[in-house]
Amino acid sequence: MPFIATKFQTSLQYPFIASTFQSKVERNTHTISLDGGRIARVGVASTRGVNPNNLKKRNQDTYYMKNSRLSAGKQSNIFICGVCDGHGEKGEQVSKFISKKLPRTTMKELKKFREPLTEGAVEKACFDAHAKCSRSLDVTPFISSRTSGSTSVSVYFWDDNVTVCNVGDSRAVAGEFLSDREKVVAKALSRDQTAFRQDERDRVISCGARVLNHGQAQGHAETHENWNDEHVGVHLEKIHDDAPRVWDRDNLFPGCQFTRSFGDFAVEDLGIHSQPEIVTLKISASERYLVLASDGVWEFLTNQDVIDICCRFSNPKDACDAIVELSS
Secondary structure, eight states, X not given: OOOOBOOBSSSOOOOEEEEOBOOXXXXXXXXXXXXXXXXXXXXXXXXXXXXXXXXXXXXXXXXXXXXXXXXXXXXOEEEEEEEEEEESTTHHHHHHHXXXXXXXXXXXXXTTSOSSOOHHHHHHHHHHHHHXXXXXXXXXXXXXXXXXXXXXXXXXXXXXXXXXXXXXXXEEEEEEEOTTSSOEEEXXXXXXXXXXXXXXXXXXXXXXXXXXXXXXXXXXXXXXXXXXOTTBTTBOOOOSTTSOEEEOSSSSOEXXXXXXXXXXXXXXXXXXXXXXXXXXXXXOTTEEEEXXXXXXXXXXXXXXXXXXXXXXXXXXXXXXXXXXXXXX
């Protein structure tokens, strides 16, 4: 799991964590300069999770960071960071492709706009960059992405704003002080795009998909629609046979819980695509942490669990190590 923790050194403290859940452990700490004189301390950890059906499975997850100005002498400093969670036979290749292509493409799109940047400009640049990355992946001859793909969650710090883009079931969560500053509470900045969500179920069903759990798809359980995402992140989800999944109308394929991803072009007609959900927020002085993590973390830890772990450490890397250990 890549795990990134960032700490701002002025009025804000911000561990920013990117975690994915998957061979060897990678742990790093970085220091990034942001607009407004803020310094972000970023911790990173990545490890392969245990898969009892494939003990030699490779780590298919990647993270990325990019910090640059739009042009020389201009005011906008952009810090981009994200997590890609690969799946399928070529999932590692897909996640690496997106982690290299998406930040570069986003910067190119941002440079089309005059400064100072606006919320609309940044969100359009992010949207268009996701679309261009998807098209590039589809025509890349050395990566077979018809039945392999990657989810993605990314954040873009600019001026005193943060723009969050999500494709799939990874998640962005902030930790902010209550008014009395005695407790840091978790606040989700993205919504998991899974078949737990009514709007996502309706969307893929309208494209011809079926939404059933394993037992229902195999005819062993009664069909129902008793799923919702009201408590996603607050309580741990049912992650095995009880989870609703997306299936072809006539075949037991693909059986994925997520409803959006890069790649997976064989099931694009079922509504599995890489169009991101995007939100832009002002960075407030009450916010202390920002966490990016793949579903491998959220299967074992709630939003508040992760923020509570962050609060125990002054060094972002130590927080990363603790979350890796507790979600392994």
